[in-house]
Amino acid sequence: MFSEQIILHSDLNNFYASVECLKNPDLRDKFVAVCGSQEDRRGIVLAKNQRAKMMGVKTGEPIWQAKQKCPDLITVPPNFDEYIKYGRIVREIYYRYTDLVEPFGMDECWLDVTGSTGLFGDGSQIAHKIKEHVKRETGLTVSVGVSFSKIFAKLGSDIKKPDAVTCIAKDSFKELVWPLPASNLMGVGSATAARLKKYNIKTIGDLANTDPKNLKVWFGINGVTLWRCANGFDNSGVAPFGYKSPIKSIGHGTTCVKDLVNADEVWKVILELTQDISRRLRENKLLAGGVCIAVKDNTFHYKEYQHKIDVPTHSTMEIAKEAFGLFQKSYRWKNCVRAVTVRTINLVSENMPHQISMLSDETKREKIEKLETAMEEIRERFGKKAITYACLLEDLKMSKAKDEEIIIPRAM
Amino acid sequence: MKLVCDRIAITEAISIVQRAVASRSTIPALECILIKAEDGKVVLVGNDLDIGIECIIGSEIISEGKVAVNANLFGNAIRKMSGDTVTIEVSAKGIGDTDTANENNVVRIKCGNSDIKLNGVSASDFPEIHVFETKFDIILTQSELKDLIKHTIFAVGTSETKLILTGCLLEASGNNVNMVAIDGFRLAYKKIVTENDAVSGYLGDVAIVIPSKTLKEINSIIGESDDKIIIKCSNKNVRFEFDNVIFTSRLLEGDYIDYEKIIPSEFKTSIISDVRPLIEAVDRASIIITSEINKSPVIVKIEGPTANICCETSAGKVDEIVPVDMKGDDIEIGFNNKYLLEALKACTTEKINVEFVGPANPCLITPFEGDSFKYIVLPVRLRADR
Numbered sequence: 001m002f003s004e005q006i007i008l009h010s011d012l013n014n015f016y017a018s019v020e021c022l023k024n025p026d027l028r029d030k031f032v033a034v035c036g037s038q039e040d041r042r043g044i045v046l047a048k049n050q051r052a053k054m055m056g057v058k059t060g061e062p063i064w065q066a067k068q069k070c071p072d073l074i075t076v077p078p079n080f081d082e083y084i085k086y087g088r089i090v091r092e093i094y095y096r097y098t099d100l101v102e103p104f105g106m107d108e109c110w111l112d113v114t115g116s117t118g119l120f121g122d123g124s125q126i127a128h129k130i131k132e133h134v135k136r137e138t139g140l141t142v143s144v145g146v147s148f149s150k151i152f153a154k155l156g157s158d159i160k161k162p163d164a165v166t167c168i169a170k171d172s173f174k175e176l177v178w179p180l181p182a183s184n185l186m187g188v189g190s191a192t193a194a195r196l197k198k199y200n201i202k203t204i205g206d207l208a209n210t211d212p213k214n215l216k217v218w219f220g221i222n223g224v225t226l227w228r229c230a231n232g233f234d235n236s237g238v239a240p241f242g243y244k245s246p247i248k249s250i251g252h253g254t255t256c257v258k259d260l261v262n263a264d265e266v267w268k269v270i271l272e273l274t275q276d277i278s279r280r281l282r283e284n285k286l287l288a289g290g291v292c293i294a295v296k297d298n299t300f301h302y303k304e305y306q307h308k309i310d311v312p313t314h315s316t317m318e319i320a321k322e323a324f325g326l327f328q329k330s331y332r333w334k335n336c337v338r339a340v341t342v343r344t345i346n347l348v349s350e351n352m353p354h355q356i357s358m359l360s361d362e363t364k365r366e367k368i369e370k371l372e373t374a375m376e377e378i379r380e381r382f383g384k385k386a387i388t389y390a391c392l393l394e395d396l397k398m399s400k401a402k403d404e405e406i407i408i409p410r411a412m
Numbered sequence: 413m414k415l416v417c418d419r420i421a422i423t424e425a426i427s428i429v430q431r432a433v434a435s436r437s438t439i440p441a442l443e444c445i446l447i448k449a450e451d452g453k454v455v456l457v458g459n460d461l462d463i464g465i466e467c468i469i470g471s472e473i474i475s476e477g478k479v480a481v482n483a484n485l486f487g488n489a490i491r492k493m494s495g496d497t498v499t500i501e502v503s504a505k506g507i508g509d510t511d512t513a514n515e516n517n518v519v520r521i522k523c524g525n526s527d528i529k530l531n532g533v534s535a536s537d538f539p540e541i542h543v544f545e546t547k548f549d550i551i552l553t554q555s556e557l558k559d560l561i562k563h564t565i566f567a568v569g570t571s572e573t574k575l576i577l578t579g580c581l582l583e584a585s586g587n588n589v590n591m592v593a594i595d596g597f598r599l600a601y602k603k604i605v606t607e608n609d610a611v612s613g614y615l616g617d618v619a620i621v622i623p624s625k626t627l628k629e630i631n632s633i634i635g636e637s638d639d640k641i642i643i644k645c646s647n648k649n650v651r652f653e654f655d656n657v658i659f660t661s662r663l664l665e666g667d668y669i670d671y672e673k674i675i676p677s678e679f680k681t682s683i684i685s686d687v688r689p690l691i692e693a694v695d696r697a698s699i700i701i702t703s704e705i706n707k708s709p710v711i712v713k714i715e716g717p718t719a720n721i722c723c724e725t726s727a728g729k730v731d732e733i734v735p736v737d738m739k740g741d742d743i744e745i746g747f748n749n750k751y752l753l754e755a756l757k758a759c760t761t762e763k764i765n766v767e768f769v770g771p772a773n774p775c776l777i778t779p780f781e782g783d784s785f786k787y788i789v790l791p792v793r794l795r796a797d798r
Contacts, residue, residue, distance in 0.1 A: 310573075352706065353709045353746055353792045353793060353794050354792060354793050355597055355748055355790065355791075355792050355793075356772060356790045356791055356792070356793055357596045357597055357790065358594070358597070358599075358669075358674050358774070358790055359574065359596040362772070
């Protein structure tokens with residue numbers, strides 16, 4: 001139908017750690033890991049530099065474990081503002097080559113350069129140019145995958161790291177891609193990989209040569225999507241500049257500094273979390289038609305619950321009460337609570353006509369609405385801490401550090 | 413047990429008691445009809461534990477006894493037989509005189525040239541219908557009860573979260589009897605006046621909440637006749653006695669919504685209109701409402717002597733003008749088309765009053781003359797006006 005797409009996937013190598021090393025050149029030749037705060041019980045490795053990686057330090061492992069592998073490891077706290085800044089600078093470089101740049105997380109982007117070849121050369125040449133520009137202008141290194149589909153471009157950027165370009169061409173992808181383990185394919189997580197193994201599907205090639213009908217039976221429609229990806233039939237496009245995917249849910253969660261031991265403590269955390277959700281719903285002119293809570297207990301057992309809200313709302317109090325009601329109904333208190341996430345779902349536009357119900361007290365709702373609007377206005381002028389609920393003045397067992405929620409966007 | 417009865421009479425009785433037979437159950441007895449030949453009469457019983465129906469049929473009892481038999485098989489067998497009289501017999505010995513476990517429960521049905529044997533279930537496995545002491549009776553004619561049900565049941569709640577609203581409120585005070593249904597978005601109130609005092613056995617006003625399923629089944633059994641139906645009530649249960657049928661059901665317990673508080677009494681806008689053109693206009697506006705999710709409202713604009721009913725969706729646009737007598741301020745108000753239409757269709761008078769408080773307040777529909785019904789529809793808030 002169309003001529004083949006040329007997609008680049010550019011991945012900033014060891015992004016957080018590289019930025020830390022740039023800011024503090026003393027660190028450059030040392031073993032460095034960016035870690036969460038141990039006091040707040042987030043003491044895990046978020047990112048590591050190349051040298052620490054060589055020692056076997058892995059993202060996601062606790063600090064003590066990393067230090068066993070690498071006793072000289074220097075841990076530094078994360079600096080998300082810096083990362084966002086650098087991420088933006090690098091993206092500016094990408095925009096010189098195409099306007100079709102789709103960020104995937106802070107450090108990864110897809111670029112569709114199909115239309116740019118006349119100006120800048122073929123995909124591989126553009127990839128090399130980008131790699132050199134990023135290195136020269138920021139000091140960061142990228143690994144770039146060049147291919148005809150987004151999935152393979154991403155796969156390519158993982159093959160050779162750091163500071164490298166890998167091309168996966170249509171006529172030769174089978175030799176390069178198919179021997180790789182299926183878990184390398186985007187969309188195959190550990191759970192899916194384990195299930196695939198049950199059917200003796202170990203490599204991407206195995207997956208590509210399985211009858212999609214069987215995959216549909218085993219994995220539903222996602223199985224067929226995986227099969228298409230493994231065969232390079234994935235032809236999803238790269239989102240253009242300024243594209244915002246529609247918001248499907250707004251949520252906020254935290255891992256508490258200490259375990260929550262009773263319902264009252266959980267209520268306070270839910271209320272505190274909901275305040276931010278409410279603000280973001282208002283900013284986006286949305287109402288929540290449902291709420292979902294995720295609870296992790298101190299044995300790391302994790303469970304999600306959700307239910308519908310009869311009258312869509314953006315009120316902190318209403319959402320918090322729904323979320324807490326759901327918690328009370330569902331949580332059995334076998335163990336204390338370690339982490340709580342509240343997420344609003346079934347979002348509808350504020351301007352959508354909505355059926356008034358006699359079961360909800362409209363005058364009371366309007367009062368709450370006015371109160372919360374006033375609170376938001378005060379906060380806008382005098383800061384978030386200027387006014388709050390009295391019960392939230394106590395110790396909430398929440399980290400004092402600002403929780404920056406990193407939204408990982410999905411593939412289109 | 414052995415009995416002889418009219419085939420048509422027993423067919424009708426089966427179709428009545430079958431309404432109380434579970435279509436699929438883990439307990440085989442619940443899929444059965446109990447045939448009881450005792451004390452000189454034959455009674456068919458169905459009981460799914462929510463409702464129980466007993467139906468007496470005229471028949472000649474040759475020997476007494478009882479047995480339960482699968483309702484579908486029994487019903488189909490009798491319906492498909494040809495002949496005027498049916499003989500039903502539970503033989504002392506089973507089919508082929510083998511020593512099967514249920515040898516005593518084989519139901520033999522003879523009619524015309526047919527002879528059908530069905531394996532039954534012991535009557536002792538069949539759940540007894542709850543017998544309770546009644547506190548008071550409400551006495552209506554069948555057509556009166558039908559009238560009440562038909563004009564309110566559409567507004568009954570369906571959400572299990574508000575269980576009490578899944579039933580209709582039946583209130584009786586002297587010879588005033590009314591039924592109320594509320595689903596949270598609308599209210600239907602229907603009133604009748606009985607010839608004699610409707611309540612007996614109790615001095616004062618009475619109120620019960622009957623599950624909608626019970627009312628729907630009752631409604632399909634009773635006719636439009638002036639035959640009496642006696643509604644025997646306790647706090648937890650109700651028994652409808654009419655013709656040859658006794659229909660038992662549990663009641664919904666709990667406080668019903670104080671519905672009178674919801675009915676507005678002061679209005680800013682009111683119109684008088686024939687009901688037919690309003691129904692037709694709303695019906696036509698509904699043509700283009702194709703999506704149940706993101707449902708577009710029907711917008712009613714009342715200005716001067718006309719009501720403008722319009723609707724706009726991605727499918728198109730409809731504009732309707734209905735001449736009305738109007739008093740008060742102009743108003744623009746949105747409704748769920750289904751709620752408005754069902755309320756209008758339930759109006760039993762040609763002319764109605766429609767009264768409004770404001771675009772975010774309930775709208776009240778009443779007859780132009782009399783007080784036989786009240787319908788309230790809550791509007792759809794058109795745009796977040798905050």
